[in-house]
Amino acid sequence: MKRCFLYVLICMLLFSFHFVSMAEDPLVEADALFEKGDIASILESIPLYIKAVKANPNSYEGNWKCARAHREYANLNLEQELEGWKDVCKKYGKDGMRYGKKAKELEPEKIEGHYYYGLCVASYSDGVSILKALKEGLKGSTQKAFYKAYEIDKMFEDGGPMLAIARFWHQLPFPLRNKRRAQKYFEEHHEYFPDDPQGLVYFAELLIDRRKKDEARPLLEKAVAGDEPYYSKWAKELLEKL
Known part of the structure; x- marks a missing residue:
């Protein structure tokens, strides 16, 4: 009887530890917000993704998901024609590029880093104009990223x-x-x-x-x-x- 009680107690402790760990993991929390799909939740997910990347700078998953959230927030602002959408595209597109670039450097044979890096450049271009993006030398890296994504999947x-x-x-x-x-x-x-x-x-x-x-x-x-x-x-x- 004591062994059975001890076994149940250990299982409860392990489950509680797992639950607390998940609750404290900013990546898990960010994913839950992002999956809601609305613009407010996606915006709320971004600082959590940034927090996850700061805690683990070499996390491929953290970096590409952070890039994706930046891109999605910028793109929803554009599609919903919200006030100041160009400024949002400029800021979040540019910030997202940094995380996408890091992701594709960490795992060059995986698709997400390349794909979301390219889309973040596209959002940045929506905000500042394609000509300005070209002047900043972004054509080559964008082209390479999209073709690599195509090659992978x-x-x-x-x-x-x-x-x-x-x-x-x-x-x-x-x-x-x-x-x-x-x-x-x-x-x-x-x-x-x-x-x-x-x-x-x-x-x-x-x-x-x-x-x-x-x-x-x-x-x-x-x-x-x-x-x-x-x-x-x-x-x-x-x-x-x-």
């Missing part, structure tokens, strides 16, 4: 690397822009994810730019009927201009 995050490369080549200013290369990756992404609202709008924009309005129209019509308000609105505006 082009299907990651609903084909994110394919879409990122396509958008990258379309958004660069002349003479760096490469519409044919952009279309190649848009077509590949569309083959795998034909109903993705973001992909539909981005691809349609390129087709319009290439004077292929008849091909762009059905993509925009599908995006308008999609479940993402930001891209539905954008698609509707583009349709009205056709």
Whole structure:
């Protein structure tokens, strides 16, 4: 009987220790907030991710998740067109780049560091302009990051690397822009994810730019009927201009 009681007591102590450890782990707490998905919770998760990275600077998981949270917060500000969104993109995009860069240096054969580094640069560019980002020499590192992500797993995050490369080549200013290369990756992404609202709008924009309005129209019509308000609105505006 005493042995049984002792066994139960030890199990309870171990469980309590595990529970307390989880509660005190800023990474676990940050993940729980991030997974809620709303802009306030994602903002709240960022200082916890930073705390986790400070406690363990060489944590790959901590660094890439910190970069991801910065990117997501910046992007939600843009999509919801909140006041001061450009300043938010500038700050959180730039801060996120640092964590993404660290992550890809720690684990160069894993995808998250490369992918979220590139997206943080994209958010930073949304805030300061693509031209300024180019002047700061960010083209090469961004291109390399997206292509490495594509090489590792082009299907990651609903084909994110394919879409990122396509958008990258379309958004660069002349003479760096490469519409044919952009279309190649848009077509590949569309083959795998034909109903993705973001992909539909981005691809349609390129087709319009290439004077292929008849091909762009059905993509925009599908995006308008999609479940993402930001891209539905954008698609509707583009349709009205056709």
